[in-house]
Amino acid sequence: MPIKDYIRERYFPHLWCSGCGHGIVLGSFLRAIQQLGLSKNEIVMVSGIGCSSRITGYVDFHTLHTLHGRALAFATGVKMGLPELNIIVPMGDGDALAIGGNHFIHTARRNIDITAIVMNNRIYGMTGGQFSPLSGYGIKATTAPYFNIDHDFDVVELATAAGASFVARTTTYHEKQLTNIITKAIQHVGFSVVEVLTQCPTYFGRKNDIGSAVDMMKLYKEKTTPRGSKAKKENPDLIERGIFVQKEMPEYCNEYNKIIEKAMKGH
Amino acid sequence: MMNENVKFFQGNETCAEAALYAGLDFFAGYPITPSSEIAEHLSHRLPQIGGKFLQMEDEIASICAIIGASLTGHKVMTATSGPGFSLMQEALGYAIMTEIPCVIVNVQRGGPSTGLPTHASQGDVCQTQWGTHGDHAIIALTASNHQDVFAMTVDAFNLAETYRTPVILLFDEVVGHMRERLILPKKGEVPLVKRLRTSVEGGVDYHPYLPREDGRLPMSDFGGVHRYNVTGLFHDMWGFPSDNPRIVQDLLHQLVDKINNNVHQIARLKEYYLEDATTILISYGSSARSALHVVENHRLRGDRLGLLELQTLWPFPYGLIREKCVNAKYIVVVEMNMGQILREVKMAVDQPEKVFLANRIDGVFITPMDIRNLLGLIQGKGV
Numbered sequence: 001m002p003i004k005d006y007i008r009e010r011y012f013p014h015l016w017c018s019g020c021g022h023g024i025v026l027g028s029f030l031r032a033i034q035q036l037g038l039s040k041n042e043i044v045m046v047s048g049i050g051c052s053s054r055i056t057g058y059v060d061f062h063t064l065h066t067l068h069g070r071a072l073a074f075a076t077g078v079k080m081g082l083p084e085l086n087i088i089v090p091m092g093d094g095d096a097l098a099i100g101g102n103h104f105i106h107t108a109r110r111n112i113d114i115t116a117i118v119m120n121n122r123i124y125g126m127t128g129g130q131f132s133p134l135s136g137y138g139i140k141a142t143t144a145p146y147f148n149i150d151h152d153f154d155v156v157e158l159a160t161a162a163g164a165s166f167v168a169r170t171t172t173y174h175e176k177q178l179t180n181i182i183t184k185a186i187q188h189v190g191f192s193v194v195e196v197l198t199q200c201p202t203y204f205g206r207k208n209d210i211g212s213a214v215d216m217m218k219l220y221k222e223k224t225t226p227r228g229s230k231a232k233k234e235n236p237d238l239i240e241r242g243i244f245v246q247k248e249m250p251e252y253c254n255e256y257n258k259i260i261e262k263a264m265k266g267h
Numbered sequence: 268m269m270n271e272n273v274k275f276f277q278g279n280e281t282c283a284e285a286a287l288y289a290g291l292d293f294f295a296g297y298p299i300t301p302s303s304e305i306a307e308h309l310s311h312r313l314p315q316i317g318g319k320f321l322q323m324e325d326e327i328a329s330i331c332a333i334i335g336a337s338l339t340g341h342k343v344m345t346a347t348s349g350p351g352f353s354l355m356q357e358a359l360g361y362a363i364m365t366e367i368p369c370v371i372v373n374v375q376r377g378g379p380s381t382g383l384p385t386h387a388s389q390g391d392v393c394q395t396q397w398g399t400h401g402d403h404a405i406i407a408l409t410a411s412n413h414q415d416v417f418a419m420t421v422d423a424f425n426l427a428e429t430y431r432t433p434v435i436l437l438f439d440e441v442v443g444h445m446r447e448r449l450i451l452p453k454k455g456e457v458p459l460v461k462r463l464r465t466s467v468e469g470g471v472d473y474h475p476y477l478p479r480e481d482g483r484l485p486m487s488d489f490g491g492v493h494r495y496n497v498t499g500l501f502h503d504m505w506g507f508p509s510d511n512p513r514i515v516q517d518l519l520h521q522l523v524d525k526i527n528n529n530v531h532q533i534a535r536l537k538e539y540y541l542e543d544a545t546t547i548l549i550s551y552g553s554s555a556r557s558a559l560h561v562v563e564n565h566r567l568r569g570d571r572l573g574l575l576e577l578q579t580l581w582p583f584p585y586g587l588i589r590e591k592c593v594n595a596k597y598i599v600v601v602e603m604n605m606g607q608i609l610r611e612v613k614m615a616v617d618q619p620e621k622v623f624l625a626n627r628i629d630g631v632f633i634t635p636m637d638i639r640n641l642l643g644l645i646q647g648k649g650v
Contacts, residue, residue: 011507044489046335057496057507062489064338065498065508066331067361073328077335077343080319081293082490085339106324256319263314 006030006040008060015054017125019205019213021172021198025119026055028175029088032182038086045088046075048095050126051200052119055090069099072107075114083253086186087114093132094124097153101133108162108191112252115185115192118155121200129203140207155195156244165190167245171197171220174241181243190251197224197239272451278442279304279346281413281449282372283312285420286344288452290459291370292318293341295332297325297351300384301440302374305346326351330358330371337367338497340462340488342424346372349391350381353398359433360399361499363522366476366484368427368462370420372436374443377630386630387441389552392607395435396581402519404526406533407435407581411555413449416442418457419535419578425460426533430525431484437580439603441553441632462486469493476518477504482525527582534587535578540566544573546642547592548625549612550601551577553632558601560635561642580608588615597645598622603633 007030016022033043043061047053049068056063062085066074071089079087096104096118107114123141124130131141136152144150159167166188168181178196185192199205199216210216225231227242276284283305286294294313296306306322313320319336323329326347333343347355352373362369375391377383382390395407406426408419416438423434465485467473469492478484487493500508501515509515526533539562541547550558555576565572575591577584588611592598598621600609606624613619625641627633643649 040494041490041492057498060494062494063496064335064489065496065500067357067499070327070331070358073323073331074335076321076323076328077293077295077332077337078339078489079335080321080332081336081339081341082488085490102324103328106328256314260314260317263311264317 003030017202019201024172025196028178031179035183043086044078046071047090050092052090052092069095072103089116091118093134097133105162108164110252111165111190111249113189118195119198121198123200123204125200159193160245164193165247165249166192168243169195170241173217173220274449276449277446278416280308281416282420283308285417289421289424290342291344293336293343295321295323295329296345297329299348299351301443302346302348326354330355333369334362334367337369338489344370348374348376349378356398362433363403364499365497366431369433370423375439383630387632389439389603404523405581407437409437409552413447421457428460439552474504475506530582530584534584537576539574541573543571545571546597547595548574548599548601554601557633557635561638583611585615592616599625601625603627
């Protein structure tokens with residue numbers, strides 16, 4: 001099926017700024033769905049609030065645009081309600097790790113079969129450029145006019161520690177890798193976390209004098225390296241890309257079926 | 268031989284069993300006194316019928332999970348108490364805005380804040396109506412005994428499906444924890460409202476938010492043939508966000524009018540000795556038990572006392588209250604808060620100065636003596 005058949009054309013043009021990385025993530029995601037050959041009726045996309053969350057409006061799946069930070073909780077209800085469905089949750093910095101941080105770690109701990117795509121632009125875009133828990137120390141933002149003293153989470157380490165059974169990271173510069181990783185994340189049975197470094201030239205770029213969207217993407221090329229590369233050993237400041245965790249673990253819906261089986265037999 | 272349908276149940280267990288009777292097959296919750304027995308009971312019972320029980324990380328996640336599950340076609344419920352109910356307010360508004368049926372039980376404790384976890388209070392009445400932000404309407408039911416807890420719980424599910432809206436069951440600690448006799452209705456004895464699903468076939472444009480002529484909105488389950496958007500933003504008939512003033516106004520009217528224009532269909536109340544009553548007690552929940560005791564005692568002495576027991580608290584049945592109280596010399600609202608239903612009754616009647624409050628706010632269950640003392644005062648007989 002051509003890519004254009006996966007989108008709701010009548011709702012375009014989208015609301016993202018020119019140069020925003022979110023469109024690249026949307027493109028990769030749709031190519032992944034295309035490659036997997038999934039039927040549109042078996043996909044539910046659940047999102048919270050923010051620039052990234054608006055993806056749900058543009059795709060022709062069952063779509064649920066919910067509350068800030070709560071997407072994974074809604075998604076858990078949808079998945080447990082109908083486990084045959086494929087659940088995808090696009091999330092921003094705040095949705096995933098500020099207001100939604102608790103749901104994030106608990107969803108990982110349960111290992112329920114949901115794919116979370118964390119679109120990390122290190123800023124709150126929709127509200128006008130305030131710092132997020134992924135901005136990092138020293139960054140400037142509209143609520144950090146001098147500099148930011150909050151340290152950032154490492155999404156990969158956090159998701160791994162919380163129990164996610166598939167954890168990966170890449171960037172909007174590495175589009176082919178992104179499509180490949182999202183494909184694997186959807187195929188994986190269990191909670192999958194894909195962190196995508198995605199540029200916000202309007203706020204993060206401008207506030208921190210990084211330049212245009214192209215400049216920001218070039219930095220993704222220069223400052224990242226494949227996981228376990230020689231370059232990383234020589235320059236520990238490089239950010240690793242690739243799949244960090246991919247393991248078979250009991251999945252929550254399947255586990256619950258065991259409870260049903262036991263309860264129906266009588267103890 | 269004892270009838271096996273006669274049970275000696277706790278109120279919370281009764282609510283859980285009634286929910287199952289009504290078709291509940293998905294529950295998510297977070298433990299909190301005095302509601303936890305509902306979750307405990309359902310964790311045991313739901314998997315026996317192939318249903319799902321989830322213990323989430325907090326009350327916010329719990330209500331979000333049931334809303335998500337409702338979209339896949341399940342009948343859903345969560346249960347909590349004051350602090351948890353406060354946490355649920357944002358998602359309650361989401362369920363109102365997106366018109367997703369669900370049932371939320373609040374077994375009240377004393378508040379504000381952590382308050383009095385295991386003591387009696389009815390302090391969340393106004394929060395139930397106005398806890399979530401923005402203009403909206405809400406349905407809230409309550410009960411004073413287990414037979415009515417059962418009936419109101421089944422009703423809550425029926426109303427949630429009929430009006431596509433969250434329904435609040437506002438019980439209190441006394442009813443929740445008390446044990447008494449319950450006669451379980453037989454299967455089929457109480458009518459159940461099934462989910463209204465669209466008859467529009469796949470491939471034909473389905474408008475999830477275009478009400479039918481009768482005001483009802485047929486649903487389509489997630490995973491089915493109709494793919495549509497659900498959002499807490501104001502939205503058009505396809506469910507896509509819109510800030511068009513006409514669309515905003517029409518949707519807000521739809522959300523409020525579908526409930527407030529049906530007050531008479533939603534109103535449930537019980538009348539005791541009202542025909543010739545010159546003094547009318549108005550009460551609800553466990554307080555109504557003490558109120559009824561007072562009325563029956565006074566009747567033995569020939570006093571013309573009556574009781575109006577409210578089972579629907581919201582939408583408040585102003586017209587019915589005015590009608591029933593038109594001949595009363597005194598109206599006494601009996602409740603365990605600082606006058607939350609009193610305000611509504613004063614607004615409903617022609618002479619608000621004849622409305623008095625008999626209450627307790629110290630966590631102790633209001634007794635017949637407390638009510639009698641107030642009656643003595645207003646009738647000039649002293650305490």
